[in-house]
Amino acid sequence: MTADSPKKLMCHLVAGYPTMELSFQAALGMVEGGASYLEVQFPFSDPTADGPRIQEACVQALEGGFTLEKGFQLVGNLAQTFPTVPLFIMSYASLLYRRGIPWFLDQAQEAGAKGLIVPDLPFDQDEGYYQAAWDRGLHPVSVVVPTMDPGRLDQLLSFLRGHGEPYVYVALRTGITGDPTRLSDENLSFLKSLATKGLKLVAGFGISSREQVEALSPYVEAVVVGSYLVGIIREAAFPSKSSEGGKDALVKRAVAAAVSGLIQSR
Amino acid sequence: MHVQPSADRDSTQRMMEGKHRITGFFGSFGGRYVAEVLRKPLDELEEAFITIVPSREFQEEYQGKLRTFVGRPTPLYYAENTTRLLGGGRLYIKLEGLAATGAHKINNALGQGLLAKRMGKKRVIAETGAGQHGVAVAAVCAHLGIPCRVYMGEVDMMRQKPNVFWMERYGAEVVGVSSGSRTLKDAVNEALRDWASHPDDTFYILGSALGPSPYPDMVRTFQSVIGKETKEQLAALGLEPAALIACVGGGSNAIGFFSPYVYPGNSPYETDEQGASRPEGEKAPLLIGVEAGGMGSGIGQHAARMTGEGKVGIVQGYKSRFLLDEDGQVLPTHSVSAGLDYPGIGPELAHLGEVGRIEFTTATDKEAMEAMDFFARTEGVLFALESAHGGAAAIRLLPTFPREAVVVVNMSGRGDKDLFITAKELDRERWKEFLLREAASLGGSL
Ligand SMILES: Cc1ncc(COP(=O)(O)O)c(C=O)c1O
Numbered sequence: 001m002t003a004d005s006p007k008k009l010m011c012h013l014v015a016g017y018p019t020m021e022l023s024f025q026a027a028l029g030m031v032e033g034g035a036s037y038l039e040v041q042f043p044f045s046d047p048t049a050d051g052p053r054i055q056e057a058c059v060q061a062l063e064g065g066f067t068l069e070k071g072f073q074l075v076g077n078l079a080q081t082f083p084t085v086p087l088f089i090m091s092y093a094s095l096l097y098r099r100g101i102p103w104f105l106d107q108a109q110e111a112g113a114k115g116l117i118v119p120d121l122p123f124d125q126d127e128g129y130y131q132a133a134w135d136r137g138l139h140p141v142s143v144v145v146p147t148m149d150p151g152r153l154d155q156l157l158s159f160l161r162g163h164g165e166p167y168v169y170v171a172l173r174t175g176i177t178g179d180p181t182r183l184s185d186e187n188l189s190f191l192k193s194l195a196t197k198g199l200k201l202v203a204g205f206g207i208s209s210r211e212q213v214e215a216l217s218p219y220v221e222a223v224v225v226g227s228y229l230v231g232i233i234r235e236a237a238f239p240s241k242s243s244e245g246g247k248d249a250l251v252k253r254a255v256a257a258a259v260s261g262l263i264q265s266r
Numbered sequence: 267m268h269v270q271p272s273a274d275r276d277s278t279q280r281m282m283e284g285k286h287r288i289t290g291f292f293g294s295f296g297g298r299y300v301a302e303v304l305r306k307p308l309d310e311l312e313e314a315f316i317t318i319v320p321s322r323e324f325q326e327e328y329q330g331k332l333r334t335f336v337g338r339p340t341p342l343y344y345a346e347n348t349t350r351l352l353g354g355g356r357l358y359i360k361l362e363g364l365a366a367t368g369a370h371k372i373n374n375a376l377g378q379g380l381l382a383k384r385m386g387k388k389r390v391i392a393e394t395g396a397g398q399h400g401v402a403v404a405a406v407c408a409h410l411g412i413p414c415r416v417y418m419g420e421v422d423m424m425r426q427k428p429n430v431f432w433m434e435r436y437g438a439e440v441v442g443v444s445s446g447s448r449t450l451k452d453a454v455n456e457a458l459r460d461w462a463s464h465p466d467d468t469f470y471i472l473g474s475a476l477g478p479s480p481y482p483d484m485v486r487t488f489q490s491v492i493g494k495e496t497k498e499q500l501a502a503l504g505l506e507p508a509a510l511i512a513c514v515g516g517g518s519n520a521i522g523f524f525s526p527y528v529y530p531g532n533s534p535y536e537t538d539e540q541g542a543s544r545p546e547g548e549k550a551p552l553l554i555g556v557e558a559g560g561m562g563s564g565i566g567q568h569a570a571r572m573t574g575e576g577k578v579g580i581v582q583g584y585k586s587r588f589l590l591d592e593d594g595q596v597l598p599t600h601s602v603s604a605g606l607d608y609p610g611i612g613p614e615l616a617h618l619g620e621v622g623r624i625e626f627t628t629a630t631d632k633e634a635m636e637a638m639d640f641f642a643r644t645e646g647v648l649f650a651l652e653s654a655h656g657g658a659a660a661i662r663l664l665p666t667f668p669r670e671a672v673v674v675v676n677m678s679g680r681g682d683k684d685l686f687i688t689a690k691e692l693d694r695e696r697w698k699e700f701l702l703r704e705a706a707s708l709g710g711s712l
Contacts, residue, residue, distance in 0.1 A: 045453060045596040046581060048458045049301040050638045054453075055445050093580035094300050098594030119301035120580065126578075145302045147465070151303070171303065 006265040007217045010037035010202050010228035014054060015071045016061030018041070018237045022251050023061075026233050027078050030253035031085055033259025037202070038078060039117065042071045049092075049119040053227040057234070067237055068095065068104075071111050072111045079112025086114040086175070087168075088141060088242040093120045093127070101129050105136050115139025117169055123159050134163055141167045141202075146190035168194065169224070170203035183215055191219040213262050225262060232258045288312065288481025293620060295613035298478040300583045304458065309463040312480040314385050319377070328380055332491065335409060336376060338365045340492075342674070343501035347644045355508060355667030357660060359641075360496050362519065363650060363661065363680030367402045370492060370519045371676045377400035377488035380468035381409050390414045391465070392471045393457040395422055395450030395515075396604035397429025398679060399473030404438035413676070414438040417456040419448040429683060447598060449454035454582055474516025478583030482521075482613050489522020489557045496674060508671035509552040509663070512678065513655040514626070515569075515605045517555070517612030519678035524553045526530055528623060530639070533645050551652055552625065556659045557614060558601030559628030566598040571611045572619045574624035579610075586613040602631035602687065604680075605652035629658035635691055637661055638681055650679030651687065 011030040043058035133140040203222025236254035345357040396402030400416040407414035476487040512520035560568035576587035578702035589597040602605040637657035660675040691695040
């Protein structure tokens, strides 16, 4: 169960970072490098569930004029360009709630998203979001953590029952530190306990090496790569020394190389 | 806790009587809209709040330290000169700013600090805007012997240097927050992140009646001492208030001050959307919350969430009224007082505003500054700029009351801390001269 498991990545980008166009190029690079899924984060001014690097990218995207309209356009373009790459929109309750969850979900569906990840709309306080998503054939992806109370996890699983094989996002926050090729016992047993429940697991947090991807892959549908790629995009878009070529090509190439580096076999 | 909006709003009161758990909702506001990592720490906090805080041992220790460490009760002062000068009703000022560290913030900091200790937490974190909550937490942690880290936006650190200095004297580690707008809301974000990464050993002392449940209930519970004391002090004088006035940032001093009058007779609400009902025969005073009117009604010029363009939203773990743009992004705010420029308002106040139990108004930067000056000259009482928003509303409204009416304004803090703001505004040239001389004496230049 190691190097030969299929290695699938869900690659994360912040819409509008560093610009709308460059975030599109980054997504092209992700798919070229071998991404199986895309997670497009719609920036929110106060992303409490994100680390500093992603927050900084969100602030810059907002300063650059990100709007929901542009976000859905980006998703629409990507869904048309890559009809076989499932695409999830990640965002926060404030953005969904402000104009109404049904409105937001209609836009997501029209743009061609497969589902959404909204960490601050938990299943038992969701403002009708889960049902509204299911009604539109969208996947509302629940986020779970290894420290979760088992009773609450059971509640969630019974809530999800009857909706096919739901996607569940495992945030391994205290995750794979130290020895990058091994999962902590806590994380491992949590993943194993979920593996038998008929879920499509995507898992991540702080993934930045092939060893980590290898370690996780046997247990999940896809490994999520987030802030590592934000860093790659930033370096390519704001290079410390002057470099050849337009930024579009630079960003796309750097991202493609980073992504394929994570899943290449040795 | 499966949270459902419930008709029972006086959840903490019921809890204190052991009747049931808190709902965390106030009408449709409040709740616990957090990422899953924070769920367990919040559940544990709620459990501790429900079981430990009402216990006799806790209450004895808390009440004892409120007397000996905080300096309670704070006086209820009859503003005789103002009353004579302005005509209309009689003005009383609750001198909450005479509490240790200069503001009401310490009532809550002490309560949560004691809870942290009883929960066996090894480390305390807090956010601060103006620095008043941070200073209170730092002092409490020094008193209780718990290590303490305070997150503060870099913009606020620049504006409130003296409070940074005092927090460090109390032994706290002050960590600058460089993300977002680098003010209070960003400090809250950073504290939430810290807590999510250290949920087991860390207690997050939140400074206002907002955030995910149980914070709004807990902060109100600890701040309700302001209102209870005021009620007793008035009763001792044989008085009943016609109106209570408080400034509203996140809303902790206001909800604490109002709470015994929101729930007259301390009975649970009887009605739902019609607002609080009260036992027959008791006159419910007007409750007036004063928001920061800032420099005007444009975007980024004020923090008027109830009287201005506030929108219902879900931000930082709770549903309430926030200053948001069309997409749900949090808008910038402004107030001359760093404690009132938060873009959201506590959920209980939002609910009580919506059902009409609390009336909201604003005071501008200028009115607050003038009120501070007025009370200093007229009464020898120095309002913090936050509290001076309440003072400004009192000056405006007092003449509209009949002679026998008693109006009480909460002076949530005292104004010493604002020296660097007020001196610049009110005595610019001489202040500048002084600062230049001081800088020169340290071998620097400006
Ligand atoms: C003196 C004083 N009053 C009021 C406030 C506003 O907070 P709240 O609305 O929670 O009372 C602050 C906040 O820093 C303060 O320092």
